[in-house]
Amino acid sequence: MAEAHDDTNGDTAGKVVAQQEDQLGLTPAVAVVRADRLPNPGFPPERLRVTDLDPKKEKQAERTISGLFILSAVGSVLAVVAYIMFPIDVLDPSTIRLNNMFLGIGITLGLLGVGIGAVHWSKALMHGHELVEERHPTRGSDETRARAVEIFRESNAESGFTRRSLVRNSLIGAAIVAPIPAIVLFRDLAPSKDPIALLKNTMWEAGTRLARDPSGTPIKASEVTIGSVFHVIPQGLAELEYHRLEEKAKAAVLLMRLPIDALNPREERASWAYDGIVAYSKICTHVGCPVALYEQQTHHLLCPCHQSSFDVGHEAKVIFGPAARPLPQLPISVDDEGYLIATSDFNEPVGPSFWERAL
């Protein structure tokens, strides 16, 4: 085998294979049945590349590679030129498009030019012989291993790590206490109040007027025509200085008016609607997406994230999809001036399940 390779190729590959076989044969305690062994086919004969055979092709490859490197340099310069030539005008978003496109083309040329050139260089011009490189064994020599153990023993004797137990134990104790400030600091990232109570309560309370999102103007019952849908926030939310988005994320409500005989409320909920007007939390009970795809003829609400569907005509019960509970209903009424008001907060936590939710 090995000789045959040497004859045809005359390169080092055959010799490496021969060496390998010798090593294998000499390894003690390895049962090798020579007769059944699949002979190592070795490397196929080396196929010379056009750049090996034709000096013209070699020259051409050289020019291509240097051309790619020059293209890369040109690209990098172009990126800078494009960045200056197509500045981003904050008042005209369309300028971002040109800026990003030409900047991107420049940087792409700059990086791809170097990358493709380097690969082409190694494939076409650098030598193409195949060879086997053996891995070094990872185990150290017995001498090194013995010395390492000795070093540990020496340093233990010198420092007295096992002998001076007070020093050692106080060090271990200090190391355990050291991360505690970080734990206290990170704990403070959570809401300072009890997060469970925060999840169970929203901004709605008895008498809060229903207001339009985003303007915050209150809604009169007479303004809600049949088939209408209003996106609702509690009045006062639009003026909140702090935590406006956190409050909105819990208190967002969808207000719909159905023909009064399309509603089928239980007796205890009959007073939660006003003249066919109902208000439901907009936060899906599955994972909290805003449910607002309302179909005014079927009275179905669809969640765009996982296609949970709720039937507003039947207290927003789940009729399809992964949501486990109906949307919480906000009990509403009207005040003396005819504006829609909440008669209480939601009677259950809004949004998806959480560990301490008592349901």
Next chain:
Amino acid sequence: MAPTSPAVARRAGRRHPLVATALLVIGLLATGGAYALATTTATAETKATSAKLIEDGGKLFAANCASCHGMNAQGTAAGPTVIGAGALAVDFQVGTGRMPMAGSGPQAEVKPVQFDQDQIDAMAAWVADLAPGPALPADRFIAGDGDVSNGAELFRINCAMCHNVAGAGGALTEGKWAPGLAGVDPIHVYGAMVTGPQNMPVFSDLNLTPEEKNDIISYLTYVEENPSVGGWDLGSIGPVSEGLFIWIFGLGALIAVTIWLTAKSN
């Protein structure tokens, strides 16, 4: 013909040779003038007397709509009543080709418009005459010259969940869908908001004022006229088209580069 026959030629001898031509010109002018006068009078008449328009609309309704909506627009099992639907609903439904419906299905589809604007106006006038309903808006509320950024916020809150944030449309339940809004005539956008066609909810003028509706129309016009800032938007339908693109072309390019990297040079 006549002047060429010998008998007529003898009689015509006493007249000036150009008389025939002059008569022809006078005749033509008289006919044309009378026609122009008659048509002007007719237009004025149509504008002045809407009774004629309503009557025409009633005939068109009886011929094209009554089989589903009932002879008196009272509605049948096949179609709802249009009493109180208003001129704007007729303009939207017929003006976008949704009505008359080609067949029953999850929702009425946009088709080539079946009537010209005069006929649509006639039917709208007839329906508006049955009972009060939403009327056509003033031109300034569909001009699309409003506050684009306010329109964008209102669109995101009230419309984007169904129609997609860029107005590309989206799917609803059981085969229904919210149509894309590119290329929709502003008056039809306005009409859809006011009348709530099919499963779309109603956004009356007490919810979104006409000025706010104009802002929304302005936003849609802006989105349509300005190319996507991020480059090729792939239909603006989000992760479906973008994911498909990167799976096919992005991963395809990576595989091609990997093959090239490991292939031997020839």
